[in-house]
Amino acid sequence: MSNNKKILAEEKRYLADTSRVKYFDVVIDHGKGATITDADGRDYIDLLASASATNTGHSHPHVVAAIAEQAEKLIQYTPAYFANTTTAKLTQRLAKLAPGQFEKQVVFGNSGSDANDAIIKFARAYTGRQYIVSFTGAYHGSTYGAISISGVSLNMTRKIGPLLPEVVKVPFPDQNQRLANESDDDFSERLFKQFKLPFETYLPADDVALVIIEPIQGDGGIVKAPQKYMDLVYQFTRDHGIVFAVDEVNQGLGRTGKLWSIDHFGIAPDLMSVGKSIASGLPLSAVIGRREIMASLSAPANVYTTAGNPVTAAAAMATLDVIETEKLVARSxxxxxxxxxxxxxxxxxxxxIGDVRMYGLNGGIDIVDSQGQPDDEATTKLIYRIFELGAIMISLRGNTLRFQPPLVITQAALESAFAMISQAFSELEAGQLTLPETDNHIGW
Structure with a gap:
């Protein structure tokens, strides 16, 4: 039995099924740059970047050195009670990086989930209102607040209700909803009418605290909202005193070819959640927002013992160094x-191959059948064959190939990966691919 299978068999006795979306029978042992190596010593080109959590690649030497240096000095003393030199520097740096010509403040968390929970707290506190508006197809996290405003999988609501009350979901302007020959502006106008429908029938705008959106949905399929739609929704929040927030956990920090995905739209959000790659995958998140909104809560309304601890802060400072010095945004x-x-x-x-959506090193590629309908089975065959050939690529929504390699990937590595993908495409066309033998459902 291989080391991979042995470890997985032992782990299966103790690891709850809900903690992992299953894809391949592989155990990651180590990684460098855009290459990961499994417990059997086999290398793979990483086209997932740990779910866009390692934009600077695996074990970047500058990040590793910063972690080691900080760990020698101080691993943890809770920022909930006392400041530390590293986290204090990070706070200022993040506030300056966020879009918007207004004063900002920062709070830290341990994951994108609790960052989005914090956004809900701040919006409700600032406005004195209760209702939250989010979008279908959204993935905001798995804590109760974040999961309540998500809308990408039924398993995020099944068996665990009641969820957070006063949450209303409206349709995200997904390109799959576009009518034949419909322009961006017409599509935006039509979907904006759907956005307004709750406000015109049962949801008073002056009872709404927050509209939160992924400008480019991540787990929803790497789908970018049209410019006009974003402008209309943003202006609606301005007209009605509603906090406008964006989730940059998946799509931020250079992933889309801009530092933040909201930079594609020229809009400065009131609040912004950041996570995943902010500390090269270490457990750190942040909310960056307008000072007056952030001042609406007092401690301990959003206090965590380990949030923003010195080691994760040092990793974040080093990560931002790498993004800047290696010009990873422009490279993306x-x-x-x-x-x-x-x-x-x-x-x-x-x-x-249906729709191809690419924004920086960040893409969703739809796989469809002869009628143009989503083909989950063919997608699973493809990602498994690509895995066999030596690259890690997974699916979203059942039929969307997820392309999110580390931003440091070399062109040579990318060309090697594309050769593997091309081979898998050719074999699928020839009817040579079969579903893998596994007792696991593969994918979401």
């Missing part, structure tokens, strides 16, 4: 265009 845009050209060329070659 440039190399992303190379990747976009590959997938768009493939879409012309293979009928089973």
């Amino acid at each position: 845009e440039r190399i992303g265009n190379f990747a976009k050209a590959f997938f768009e060329k493939a879409a012309k070659r293979y009928d089973f």
Whole structure:
């Protein structure tokens, strides 16, 4: 039995099923840059970046050195009671990086989930209102507040209700809802009417505290909202005194070819949640927002013992150094265009490739059947074959290939990965791929 299978068999006795979305029978042992190595010593090109949590790659030497240096000095003393030198510096740096020409403050958490919980708290406290508006297809996290405003999987609501009250979900402007020959502006106007419907029938705007959106949905399929739609929703919140927040946990920190995904729209949000790659995957999150909104709560309304601890703060400072010095935002845009050209060329070659959405090193590639409908089975065959060939790529929504490699990936590694993907595409077209033999459901 391989080390991978042995470890997984032992782990299965103790690990609850709900804690992992299952894909491949692989155990990650170590990684460097855009390469990960399993417990059997096999290398894979990483096209997932730990769910966009390692934008600077695996074990970047500058980040590793910063963690080690800080651990020698101080691993933890709770920022809930006392400041520390490293976290204090990070607070100022994050406030300056967020969009908007207004004064900002920062709070820390341990994950994107609790950051989005914090956004709900601050919006309700600041406005004195209760209702929250979020979007279908959203993934905001798994704590009770974050899971209540999410809308991407039925297993995020099944058996665990009641969820947070006073949450209303409206349709995200997903391209799959677009009518034939419908322009961006017409599509935006039509979906904005759907956005307004609750406000016109049962939801008073002056009872709404918050509208929270992923400008580019991550787990919803890497789907970007149209500019006009974002402008209309943003202006609606301005007209009605509603806090406008964006979730940048998945799509922030250079992933989309901009530092923040909201930068594609020229809008400065009132509140913004950050996580995942902020500390190169260490457990750290933050909410950055307008000073007057952040001042609406007092401690301990959003206090955590380990949030923003010195080691994660040091990792975050080093991560931001790498993003700046290695110009990873511009690199994401440039190399992303190379990747976009590959997938768009493939879409012309293979009928089973539907829509291709690429924003930086960040893409969703839909796999469809002969009728143009989502083909989950073919998608699973593809990702498993790509895994067999030596690259890690998973699916979203059942039929969307998720492309999110570390922003440091070399062009040579990317070309090698594309050769594997091309082979899998060719084999699928030839009817040579089969579903893997596994007792696990693969994917979401």
